[in-house]
Amino acid sequence: MSETAFPINDLLRRKLSTGLTVISLTTCVASTLFLLLFSGQIGLGIASTQLNTLTRGLSMVFGQFLLFVGVLIFAVGAVIVSFIVYLMMAQRTKDFGLMKATGCPNSLVFGYFMTELLGTTLVGCILGTLVGLGTDYLVISMPIFDAYSKAPNLWFAPLVFATFFAFALIFGAKPVLEAARMSPIKALSPLQYFGLGKGAAFKPLSRTGLTLRVASRSLFRRKAATLRIVVFLSVAFLLLTVSIAGGIIANDTSTFWLQKGMGTNIVLVAQNDMATQYTQLLRSFSGATYNAAFNYSDLKLALSPAILQELGQINGVTTVDARLVWKGTVQEVSGWRIDPGTLATINVGADRSTNSLVVGLNPDTLVTTPLTDGTFLNSTSDYYAVVGDSISRTIYAPFYARGAYGNELHEADPLLENARILGRTFKIVGVCIDPINNGNVTYVSLQTLENITGISNPNIALIKVEASADINAILNQMQTHLKTFSPDLTAVSLNGAFEENTHFLSSLWGVVMFLPAFALAAAALCLVSYLMLTIDEQHQEFAILRATGAKPRTVVGILAAQSVTVLLSGFAVGISLGTIITLLILTKIPVVSTFTILAISAWLLAALLSMFLISLYPAVKFARKPLLKIMS
Amino acid sequence: MQSTEKPVVISAVQLCKAYQMEDTEVEVLKNIDLTVHEGQFVAIYGPSGAGKTTLLNMISGIDKPTAGKIVVYDKSLAEQNEDVLAEYRCNQVGFVFQSYNLVSTLTVAENIAFPMEWKRATSQEIQKRVAELIETLGLKHRANHFPAQLSGGEQQRVAFARALANNPPLLLADEPTGNLDTKNGERIIQILQTLKAEGKTIIVSTHDADIMPLADLKFFLEDGNLATAQ
Numbered sequence: 001m002s003e004t005a006f007p008i009n010d011l012l013r014r015k016l017s018t019g020l021t022v023i024s025l026t027t028c029v030a031s032t033l034f035l036l037l038f039s040g041q042i043g044l045g046i047a048s049t050q051l052n053t054l055t056r057g058l059s060m061v062f063g064q065f066l067l068f069v070g071v072l073i074f075a076v077g078a079v080i081v082s083f084i085v086y087l088m089m090a091q092r093t094k095d096f097g098l099m100k101a102t103g104c105p106n107s108l109v110f111g112y113f114m115t116e117l118l119g120t121t122l123v124g125c126i127l128g129t130l131v132g133l134g135t136d137y138l139v140i141s142m143p144i145f146d147a148y149s150k151a152p153n154l155w156f157a158p159l160v161f162a163t164f165f166a167f168a169l170i171f172g173a174k175p176v177l178e179a180a181r182m183s184p185i186k187a188l189s190p191l192q193y194f195g196l197g198k199g200a201a202f203k204p205l206s207r208t209g210l211t212l213r214v215a216s217r218s219l220f221r222r223k224a225a226t227l228r229i230v231v232f233l234s235v236a237f238l239l240l241t242v243s244i245a246g247g248i249i250a251n252d253t254s255t256f257w258l259q260k261g262m263g264t265n266i267v268l269v270a271q272n273d274m275a276t277q278y279t280q281l282l283r284s285f286s287g288a289t290y291n292a293a294f295n296y297s298d299l300k301l302a303l304s305p306a307i308l309q310e311l312g313q314i315n316g317v318t319t320v321d322a323r324l325v326w327k328g329t330v331q332e333v334s335g336w337r338i339d340p341g342t343l344a345t346i347n348v349g350a351d352r353s354t355n356s357l358v359v360g361l362n363p364d365t366l367v368t369t370p371l372t373d374g375t376f377l378n379s380t381s382d383y384y385a386v387v388g389d390s391i392s393r394t395i396y397a398p399f400y401a402r403g404a405y406g407n408e409l410h411e412a413d414p415l416l417e418n419a420r421i422l423g424r425t426f427k428i429v430g431v432c433i434d435p436i437n438n439g440n441v442t443y444v445s446l447q448t449l450e451n452i453t454g455i456s457n458p459n460i461a462l463i464k465v466e467a468s469a470d471i472n473a474i475l476n477q478m479q480t481h482l483k484t485f486s487p488d489l490t491a492v493s494l495n496g497a498f499e500e501n502t503h504f505l506s507s508l509w510g511v512v513m514f515l516p517a518f519a520l521a522a523a524a525l526c527l528v529s530y531l532m533l534t535i536d537e538q539h540q541e542f543a544i545l546r547a548t549g550a551k552p553r554t555v556v557g558i559l560a561a562q563s564v565t566v567l568l569s570g571f572a573v574g575i576s577l578g579t580i581i582t583l584l585i586l587t588k589i590p591v592v593s594t595f596t597i598l599a600i601s602a603w604l605l606a607a608l609l610s611m612f613l614i615s616l617y618p619a620v621k622f623a624r625k626p627l628l629k630i631m632s
Numbered sequence: 633m634q635s636t637e638k639p640v641v642i643s644a645v646q647l648c649k650a651y652q653m654e655d656t657e658v659e660v661l662k663n664i665d666l667t668v669h670e671g672q673f674v675a676i677y678g679p680s681g682a683g684k685t686t687l688l689n690m691i692s693g694i695d696k697p698t699a700g701k702i703v704v705y706d707k708s709l710a711e712q713n714e715d716v717l718a719e720y721r722c723n724q725v726g727f728v729f730q731s732y733n734l735v736s737t738l739t740v741a742e743n744i745a746f747p748m749e750w751k752r753a754t755s756q757e758i759q760k761r762v763a764e765l766i767e768t769l770g771l772k773h774r775a776n777h778f779p780a781q782l783s784g785g786e787q788q789r790v791a792f793a794r795a796l797a798n799n800p801p802l803l804l805a806d807e808p809t810g811n812l813d814t815k816n817g818e819r820i821i822q823i824l825q826t827l828k829a830e831g832k833t834i835i836v837s838t839h840d841a842d843i844m845p846l847a848d849l850k851f852f853l854e855d856g857n858l859a860t861a862q
Contacts (some may be wrong), residue, residue, distance in 0.1 A: 544733045547694055548747040548794065549722020551715050627714075628695045 007115040017088065020532050022124045024084045025168065027525045029128020030135060032077030033160045035518055037136040037152040039066045039073070060393070065246055065512065068581070072239040074160075076523065079235050081164045083228040085172030089117060092175070110180045117176065121168035129161045215561035226566065229534075233570020234577070236523035237607075241578025243513070244603045249582060251509040252596050255502050256371075258285075261434040262501065263368035265467055266494045267475060269311060269482065270460040274301045275490050278325060278460055281357065282497045285435035286504035296326045300488070302457035307485050311461065314477055316469030321367040322458035324360035324449050329353050330387070330442050332395045333418035333425055349412040352395040356388075357437040358421060360449025360458070367464040374415050374430030382448055385419050385426035390439030392431040422452045435501055462494075471495070520607050524614045531563065531618045542622070543630040552623035559619035563612060571608055641802060641833050642668040642691060647700035649686050649856075660686045662856040663700070668849070670801070673828050674835045675847035677861070682853045684837035685730065688804045691835065692727050693717040704802070722750045726795030728805040732787040734779040734794075741766065741775045744793045751798055765793040769823065785816030792823055803827060805836045809843065817842065 011018045092113055136152055219226045262282065268275055273294075280290035303322065312320045334349035363377040370376070376386055387396065396414035400407045419426045419442060426444055434441050450456060465474050471493055478491035535542070542555050622630075647664040650657050660683040668674055676684050689695035690702055693709045702709050705724055709717065721727070734743050741762050748758045766772050769789040779787055788808065795803060808824070809817035821842055828834060828846060836843055844850065850861040 540733075541735045544735055545746070546718065547692075547721065547727060547729075547733070549718050549750040549798070551718040551750070553715075554750065626696075628689060631694065 007112050007119060010112075011116055011119060017536055018120065020536060021084060021088045021120055022127065025081060025121060025124025025164075026127040026131055028077050028080045028084070029125050029160060029164050030131035031518070031521075031525065032073055032164070033129060033132030033156060034135045034139070035073040036070055036156045036160065037132070038139060038514075038518065039070050040153045040156065041136075041140055065250060068246075069239065069243055072235065072242060074163075076232070076235045076239055077160070077164060078167050079228075079232045082167050082171035083232055085117065085121060085168045086175060086228065088120065089113065089172045089175040092116075110176060113176045114173065117169065117172040121165055121172065125161050125165045125168070128164070129157050132160070133157060215558045215565065219562055219565055229566050230569045230573070233523075233527070233566060234573035236527075237571050237574025237604075238578045238581070239574075240520060240523070240607050241575050241604065242582055244607070245578060245600045246582040247509055247513045248596055248600050248603070251506060252593070254505055254509075257433045258435055258498070258501055258505060261368060261370035261432070261436070262494065262498045263462075263464070264495065264498060265465045265469075265471060266367055267463040267465055267471070267478065267491050268460060268494050269303070269307075269463060269478065269489065269491045271301045271303075271486075271488050272490050274325075274459055275492055279492065279494070279497055281437045282435060282494065283500055284438050285501045294327070296459065297453065297455055299455075301459040302455070303459060303461055303489075304457060304485070307482070307489070308458075308461055310481055311463055311478060314474060314481070316466045316474050317463055318466055319365055319367050319464040321365045321462040321464070322362065322446065323460050323462065324446055324453070324455060324458045325460055326358045326360070326449060326453055326455070327355065328358055328421060328453075330356040330358070330391065330395070331420040332412075333420050335413075335417040337413075337416055346411070349396065349417040350399065350401070350410065352399075354391060354395050354440070356391055357441045358449060359436075359441060359443050360446035361443060362446045367462045370432035370434040372430040372432040374428075376430055376432065377443055377445060382445060383424065383426050384429045384444070385421075386430040386432050386443040387414055387419065387428055388437070388439040388441040389431055389433050391442060396428075396431075424448075424452050463491075520610070524611055527611060527615055528618055531559070531615055535559065535618055535622050539622070539630050543627065546627050547631065556616070556619045556623045559622070560612075560616055563615040563619070567608060567612055567615070571604075575604065638670040638672075640667055641670050641672075641705060642666060642835075643701075643703045644690070645701045647687075647690065647697050647702055649683070649690065649695070650698045659856050661690070661697070661858075664856075664858045666851070666858060668833060668835065670833055671831045672833055672848045673824075673846050674849045674851065675844055676835065676837045676851045676853055676858075677839060677844075678853035683856045684853055685806050687853065687858075688727070688806050688835065688837055691802075692725050692804055693720050694727075718750070722747060723798060724800050724802055726798070726800040726803045728788070728791045728795045728803070728808050730806040730810060732779070732784075732791045734787055734790055736779050739776050739778055740771055740782070740790050743779065743790055744797055747794060747797045761797060761799075765796060769793050770819075783816075784811050785813070785819065788812060788816065788820060789823075792820070796827075800832075802833045803835070805834070805838075807837055807839065809838065809840045821846070 133152075140152070268278060270278060274296075277290055277294050280288050284290060308320050308322050311317060331353040332349055332351055334347055334351065336345050336347055338344070339346050361377070366376075372386060374386070377384055392414045396412050396417060398412050399410050401410050402408075403410075414428045414431050417428055419428055421442070421444070426442075426448075432441075432443070433439065446458060463478075465471050475491050475493060482489035482491060542558075545555060545558075546552070644664050644666040647661055647666070648659070649661040650659045652658075664687065666687075676687065678684060686695065690697055690709070691704060693704075693712070696710050704720070707716070707720060709720070712720070735746070738746065744762050744765055745758050748761060753761070766775055769792060771786065771789055771793065774782060774786055774790075779790070782790065788811070792805075792808075795805075805824070808820050812820065817840065821840075824834065824836065824843065824846060836847075838844075852859045852861040
């Protein structure tokens with residue numbers, strides 16, 4: 001028997017076992033590669049197609065989310081691959097013993113089985129890579145993903161192939177090495193594989209819960225295999241929890257941020273062109289364009305105090321928030337901090353600049369207060385400023401600059417720095433998330449902006465209308481009043497722009513949420529493969545149970561109970577870790593309502609139930625087999 | 633010889649079994665006619681591959697014939713569904729397999745007990761019956777050991793105990809002494825003798841000449857053909 005003939009024949013003759021192992025490996029490698037490629041493409045798609053949308057802070061939320069999901073997908077794949085090959089090679093332990101008992105030298109036994117391992121994993125990994133690439137091509141070609149169909153990062157293919165191949169070899173070689181070192185008698189003993197010791201004193205099984213007890217006993221006595229599947233399921237459920245809970249919470253949270261920044265039941269009053277420009281600036285969050293050369297200093301845009309006073313007297317109007325919208329250069333003014341260790345003064349920031357929308361407002365009459373890190377402006381904030389998150393992540397972001405040791409990373413923190421506008425320095429007191437102009441906005445007090453720009457009147461008014469009031473009736477009333485001042489003045493509800501932005505945000509999360517669906521499908525496929533392998537491994541025992549009078553449904557019951565036990569164990573661990581990661585790492589200041597919790601619970605329970613139902617398939621299929629076929 | 637007045641337990645008429653092996657069909661059993669009465673001890677012998685195990689599989693309801701009829705305890709086995717056959721195997725037949733077929737993850741006591749679980753016996757009943765069988769078959773010191781920790785003779789005795797757990801009226805034993813040494817073989821023959829004395833119907837496939845004197849009926853099976861032997 002040649003050194004290659006034996007392994008090839010052995011693999012070919014164990015058609016079912018070899019087939020299942022190759023299918024499991026292929027499924028796992030393919031699903032991991034596909035999910036990585038797909039999430040990368042979605043991430044790239046969002047980053048590039050949405051370059052002129054969202055705000056930089058929100059893009060970061062998407063980026064972080066996809067990165068984390070990618071890492072978890074990789075972890076799930078690695079765990080299942082190592083598990084599958086371990087299971088396959090552990091089944092060969094008895095054969096090692098047999099070969100050694102018949103005089104086969106250690107090196108040859110090792111060679112035979114390493115060749116088998118190498119052949120199986122190579123075929124599985126190659127097929128998996130090809131299937132993964134093909135699936136990604138097919139899915140991303142679907143019309144729904146048109147906007148995100150960026151070229152895939154093909155480096156993932158060799159990365160997944162090499163890592164999983166290495167994992168498979170390392171974990172598969174472990175039982176081969178152990179068996180090669182084992183004495184033949186030990187390798188031949190089933191004790192070796194099952195790890196059995198002396199049993200506990202006999203106690204008959206109770207009439208009730210018989211199936212469960214047989215199942216739990218079987219799981220307990222196959223500790224190594226059970227532990228591995230629980231680890232796999234824990235990571236799979238962790239991935240699902242992070243994807244589902246993270247996705248839903250992040251969606252709710254980002255929608256809440258949007259609501260804080262835009263408000264509801266707000267009416268914009270301005271000159272016609274200014275009203276269009278301001279609405280477009282708000283809608284730029286969802287990709288709308290605006291006039292970049294708009295002249296905000298035009299005197300005809302001014303709203304007189306008389307107009308504002310009259311609007312405030314309309315029934316149903318609660319607040320009139322007059323603002324001056326202007327565009328100009330905002331320059332970074334570096335700050336400093338004391339190093340607590342050395343008590344030395346450290347420079348923070350540099351002197352970068354950017355074009356920003358500058359909005360002057362009266363802190364006493366705010367109708368919207370965007371979510372702010374730090375504090376928003378208050379009535380005494382003469383030369384204080386709040387910058388939008390996109391400004392914060394451009395001119396106030398840490399940067400590299402040449403130093404004594406080459407390129408060095410320099411720290412920057414808007415809350416320790418200042419901003420210069422038209423030669424005046426403003427102390428930055430907060431960083432806010434505001435959809436207007438994609439977060440490229442700086443808020444200062446109205447009085448100060450009027451002073452430094454020389455524009456004496458606000459050019460827009462945001463008017464808060466009571467929630468119970470009929471907004472259309474109030475709009476009509478406003479239009480009538482405004483026409484008495486100027487035919488160019490208009491009043492428009494901002495509810496439309498708000499809905500457009502929230503819809504855009506939800507649709508982005510909707511695309512991202514395809515990932516958990518694919519991840520669930522991949523996990524289910526891997527679970528079915530695992531169950532088929534374990535059923536194959538336990539088939540002799542089930543045959544004995546059937547031969548001594550157990551009904552097919554009893555066998556299904558035992559397998560179902562085993563499946564439920566491992567599923568619930570994995571579910572508990574995965575959900576707990578997933579919740580912690582979601583709330584502590586992925587989504588800071590999360591918005592979690594009762595509805596959010598119900599939605600997440602429903603999704604996760606549906607996932608658990610589907611996994612359970614899918615896991616029944618191999619059990620039912622097995623139970624339907626004729627008894628003699630199982631026994632032979 | 634047993635009285636033929638006793639009711640018929642097994643009746644096989646023109647029983648055939650063929651397996652499809654790739655392109656060729658292998659006929660394992662050819663038009664077998666067999667009648668066994670209650671309490672009879674039947675020995676079937678013949679060379680390896682003659683079809684002895686297949687015949688026992690037919691009688692136990694593990695396998696179904698390709699042609700002909702087999703009726704055991706008034707049940708035409710070929711026409712029954714898996715649930716009915718499972719109940720039949722549980723309550724009316726005890727099967728001692730050639731290769732013992734013990735569940736490796738269950739202890740000796742548990743291996744004996746589990747067929748009683750299918751019958752939904754109470755804990756007390758199970759405990760009592762297992763203790764009785766363990767005592768009778770000399771396995772008391774091995775009750776909590778796993779099959780892999782037992783000798784071949786001990787495993788065979790566990791297989792007998794398991795087959796007898798539900799006290800079935802029909803016992804099938806496939807080469808019960810085939811893998812055993814003389815001493816262990818004698819022990820098994822003693823067990824068979826006791827069971828015969830208890831009035832059980834027993835069918836044994838064997839090569840062992842020492843079992844033959846126990847038999848009321850002897851059949852020779854060769855190339856799928858069954859012939860009555862002297």
